[in-house]
Amino acid sequence: MTLPVARSVSGxxxxxxxxxxxxxxxxxxxxxxxxxxxxxxxxxxxxxHHALNRGNVAGEVESGMFIGIRTSF
Incomplete structure (x- = not known):
């Protein structure tokens, strides 16, 4: 992929x-x-929750925990 990286007088x-x-x-x-x-x-x-290679990135590890309470009136 070719991208512009700088601007000069000539372009x-x-x-x-x-x-x-x-x-x-x-x-x-x-x-x-x-x-x-x-x-x-x-x-x-x-x-x-536990994820290996989180986001498809080699070596990334993520762990988490969730505790919730839901009440209706």
Whole structure:
């Protein structure tokens, strides 16, 4: 891909860059969730998440946890 990188009196200067759109590694993700009714109008949930090669970037690791309560009136 050729892109302009500078401007001079005679015009623009261009450089060629190689763009690789194929990911180096595939993302692998594991999500586990559990939900339970706490009462007639309240629901609780807990989730854990772990991803390897997050965003298809080799070596990126991401982990997380979510705890939630939902209530209706």
């Amino acid at each position: 623009y200067e261009f450089e060629t860059f190689e763009v690789d759109l194929a990911p180096d590694e595939r993302e692998v993700r594991l999500d586990i969730s559990y939900g339970v009714d706490l009462s007639d109008n309240t629901f609780g949930t807990i989730s854990v």
